[in-house]
Amino acid sequence: MIGIILVSHSQKITDGIKEMIEEMIGESPNVEVISCGGTGDGRLGTNSLMILDSINYLANASHILIFGDIGSAILCAETAIDLIDDPNLSGKVTLVDSPLVEGAFAAAVQASVNCTKEEILKEVSSI
Amino acid sequence: MIGIILVSHSQKITDGIKEMIEEMIGESPNVEVISCGGTGDGRLGTNSLMILDSINYLANASHILIFGDIGSAILCAETAIDLIDDPNLSGKVTLVDSPLVEGAFAAAVQASVNCTKEEILKEVSSI
Numbered sequence: 299m300i301g302i303i304l305v306s307h308s309q310k311i312t313d314g315i316k317e318m319i320e321e322m323i324g325e326s327p328n329v330e331v332i333s334c335g336g337t338g339d340g341r342l343g344t345n346s347l348m349i350l351d352s353i354n355y356l357a358n359a360s361h362i363l364i365f366g367d368i369g370s371a372i373l374c375a376e377t378a379i380d381l382i383d384d385p386n387l388s389g390k391v392t393l394v395d396s397p398l399v400e401g402a403f404a405a406a407v408q409a410s411v412n413c414t415k416e417e418i419l420k421e422v423s424s425i
Numbered sequence: 426m427i428g429i430i431l432v433s434h435s436q437k438i439t440d441g442i443k444e445m446i447e448e449m450i451g452e453s454p455n456v457e458v459i460s461c462g463g464t465g466d467g468r469l470g471t472n473s474l475m476i477l478d479s480i481n482y483l484a485n486a487s488h489i490l491i492f493g494d495i496g497s498a499i500l501c502a503e504t505a506i507d508l509i510d511d512p513n514l515s516g517k518v519t520l521v522d523s524p525l526v527e528g529a530f531a532a533a534v535q536a537s538v539n540c541t542k543e544e545i546l547k548e549v550s551s552i
Contacts, residue, residue, distance in 0.1 A: 306526065307448075308444060308445045310444065311442060311526060312441075313437050313441075314435035314436070314437030314438035314439075314440075315435070317469065318433075318435045318438070318469060368526070397525070399495070399526055400524055
């Protein structure tokens, strides 16, 4: 299973992407998407500890792909990755250099049909 | 004034982008952002007539920039542009080839400091 974590200052944006993905691929055992936008208490902003919790929640995934939108969302995801205790877990995590909506959507569709991490990243890089 | 229209299958996504932009730039006489995601009746999907209404609403803008995310959102925006009656208005409209969140955010920030359309599109193309 591939884990996908969506990071933005806006929870509406990440909730919307998760809904759009789930409408497209339905329930899939191959992919789990976590909406991790906003501060966690309803405000615009980001929260590294919330992202870290999402990473830990996905510890059983074969790979964890993180997608962010603008600068500080990316920085916050990097901080979360730095905070991972377990080197086995941190080795599974990739902060993907792609547009948030378009990249996460393409990755989830690829993951749902059981593509490898390399195939997913190749597809995403073509966006 | 530059008009920016956000198109996605998800209204949550476009509402979230509009909120994020307004948090960043505040009230600006130089830019007006319209969230035009979803079908207009709460479902996931797109609606060319709703996009056309947004274009007509922004008829007094100096330029109207439309940002969409995945394929059919782009197609729906193209259909809306084809449906514009007034050639003066259609000449103001640009469907921007850029990621939705990142492109619209960068464009709005540039527009808020009174950049020209060319300066905005140059900034967006560097994303």
